[in-house]
Amino acid sequence: MKKSPFKIQENVQRLSEVCLKNSKIDNVHYSEYDVKKGLRDLDGRGVLAGLTNISMIQSQKMIDGKLTACEGVLQYRGIDIKELVAGFQKGQYFGFEEITYLLLFGELPTKVQLKEFRQLLADKRTLPKNYVRDVIMKSPSKDIMNQLSRSVLTLASYDPNVSDLSIENVLNQSLLLISVFPLLAVYSYQAYAHSKLRKSLYIHNPDPKLSTAENILRLLRPDKKFTEIEAQILDLALVLHMEHGGGNNSTFTNHVVTSSGTDTYATVAASLSSLKGSKHGGANIKVTEMMRDIKENVEDICDEQQLSEYLAKILRKEAFDKKGLIYGMGHAVYSISDPRADLFRTFVGKLADDKGLHDEFEFYAKIERLAPKVIASERNIYKGVSANVDFYSGFVYHMLGLPDELYTPIFAIARIVGWSAHRIEELINMNKIIRPAYESVLGDRNYVEIEER
Numbered sequence: 520m521k522k523s524p525f526k527i528q529e530n531v532q533r534l535s536e537v538c539l540k541n542s543k544i545d546n547v548h549y550s551e552y553d554v555k556k557g558l559r560d561l562d563g564r565g566v567l568a569g570l571t572n573i574s575m576i577q578s579q580k581m582i583d584g585k586l587t588a589c590e591g592v593l594q595y596r597g598i599d600i601k602e603l604v605a606g607f608q609k610g611q612y613f614g615f616e617e618i619t620y621l622l623l624f625g626e627l628p629t630k631v632q633l634k635e636f637r638q639l640l641a642d643k644r645t646l647p648k649n650y651v652r653d654v655i656m657k658s659p660s661k662d663i664m665n666q667l668s669r670s671v672l673t674l675a676s677y678d679p680n681v682s683d684l685s686i687e688n689v690l691n692q693s694l695l696l697i698s699v700f701p702l703l704a705v706y707s708y709q710a711y712a713h714s715k716l717r718k719s720l721y722i723h724n725p726d727p728k729l730s731t732a733e734n735i736l737r738l739l740r741p742d743k744k745f746t747e748i749e750a751q752i753l754d755l756a757l758v759l760h761m762e763h764g765g766g767n768n769s770t771f772t773n774h775v776v777t778s779s780g781t782d783t784y785a786t787v788a789a790s791l792s793s794l795k796g797s798k799h800g801g802a803n804i805k806v807t808e809m810m811r812d813i814k815e816n817v818e819d820i821c822d823e824q825q826l827s828e829y830l831a832k833i834l835r836k837e838a839f840d841k842k843g844l845i846y847g848m849g850h851a852v853y854s855i856s857d858p859r860a861d862l863f864r865t866f867v868g869k870l871a872d873d874k875g876l877h878d879e880f881e882f883y884a885k886i887e888r889l890a891p892k893v894i895a896s897e898r899n900i901y902k903g904v905s906a907n908v909d910f911y912s913g914f915v916y917h918m919l920g921l922p923d924e925l926y927t928p929i930f931a932i933a934r935i936v937g938w939s940a941h942r943i944e945e946l947i948n949m950n951k952i953i954r955p956a957y958e959s960v961l962g963d964r965n966y967v968e969i970e971e972r
């Protein structure tokens with residue numbers, strides 16, 4: 520029988536030990552050369568790598584001449600995210616399209632501009648002929664993030680201007696990708712559910728009159744039906760995930776890759792690959808899995824002592840995925856609070872009550888309260904830990920009946936807007952390849968001829 524190339528052979532196992540031995544760098548060198556691990560200062564602040572007009576994240580304030588931790592603030596194009604959300608909720612319309620306009624063009628649209636822009640996105644929400652049959656239906660997989668990358672890279676081969684880096688062309692490509700991401704993600708899920716879960720296959724067309732959030736639900740549901748409140752909550756989730764500065768891992772990837780002069784499709788595929796990581800956008804599905812695991816393994820989930828002990832086991836790599844992380848907790852910038860988690864929490868509570876899932880909400884709230892204390896007792900925390908945007912997002916998607924496989928792709932459907940705005944900002948302003956330094960700490964070695972090794 521033919522051997523699977525994915526099986527780890529014994530010699531690969533042995534060679535991996537050689538990798539481990541020869542690739543290890545003594546920790547002392549990092550302080551000796553003042554290397555900013557993770558491009559972070561010793562106090563955890565990111566190394567300044569660029570300037571942006573797109574968003575602002577604040578987690579510290581100057582009080583009496585001293586930088587002091589404060590409640591997290593997030594502004595899109597200078598406007599507080601809380602005000603933006605209150606604005607479209609008061610106006611009773613969907614926010615994703617309006618905020619896409621704001622993030623890409625730097626100003627809020629008038630009613631006429633918004634109407635035209637919605638139409639532009641609807642016109643672009645279409646895939647090349649036979650694309651679903653020839654690309655999406657081929658080798659379906661549970662990993663919809665990889666399927667998204669593949670679909671984006673294949674779209675490049677249909678674009679006659681793939682490598683044109685003019686702002687007009689890059690904007691056009693970005694708008695196309697923003698429009699079709701819901702189709703690529705949901706159709707990829709449908710293909711997977713049909714071929715691997717033996718479900719019926721539904722490939723509904725989007726409705727040009729509907730918003731992005733409404734279309735996602737329409738494409739997903741066999742009967743294309745959804746309620747107003749379901750679409751509003753999904754829309755809010757999209758808005759909260761759209762943008763988070765130039766330094767988050769997937770957007771920084773976007774800057775790095777853009778700076779090499781590559782095309783929009785390759786850049787977006789790179790950002791998708793970053794986002795799926797479980798310390799970044801992939802955390803939302805990990806939170807759901809972790810919560811299930813806690814319920815299965817803690818005898819009495821109302822007992823806070825038992826919960827804290829289990830959380831400590833997770834941190835000690837003795838439980839759950841043995842990675843030592845409590846997902847949905849902590850952030851590279853925020854300390855006291857992530858404003859997106861705060862916004863989410865208020866709506867999640869109401870939705871949970873409506874869906875009869877109040878106990879589940881209480882369970883989340885309890886973990887949210889206990890985890891920071893357990894993390895602080897097991898790790899060196901200098902700036903505080905709180906729930907991040909992804910702590911509640913999986914629970915929300917679960918209440919909306921979205922399949923687990925689409926949790927991180929929903930993040931991508933939103934974040935492609937931020938990536939696009941940053942790619943355009945990089946192209947307009949930088950024109951310099953990103954190329955930091957790595958100091959070699961090995962020293963010289965003599966070449967030894969093969970007979971003498």
Ligand SMILES: CC(=O)SCCNC(=O)CCNC(=O)[C@H](O)C(C)(C)COP(=O)(O)OP(=O)(O)OC[C@H]1O[C@@H](n2cnc3c(N)ncnc32)[C@H](O)[C@@H]1OP(=O)(O)O
Pocket residue numbers: 563797798799800802834843844845846847848849850851852894898899900901902903904907908909
């Ligand atoms: C959309 C987003 O990307 S939001 C983030 C989503 N990711 C998660 O929810 C995964 C869980 N959280 C984490 O892994 C981290 O909090 C990160 C990756 C988000 C940020 O990590 P850092 O920037 O290193 O955070 P910070 O500097 O505050 O961490 C201090 C220490 O606490 C640890 N820590 C922070 N959060 C957690 C956590 N949730 N679980 C376990 N340990 C944690 C860090 O690993 C670090 O330990 P070390 O000193 O041994 O290196």
Ligand SMILES: O=C([O-])CC(=O)C(=O)O
Pocket residue numbers: 762763764766767768850851852907908
């Ligand atoms: O800013 C970060 O490092 C991660 C984050 O919250 C995001 O990308 O939304």
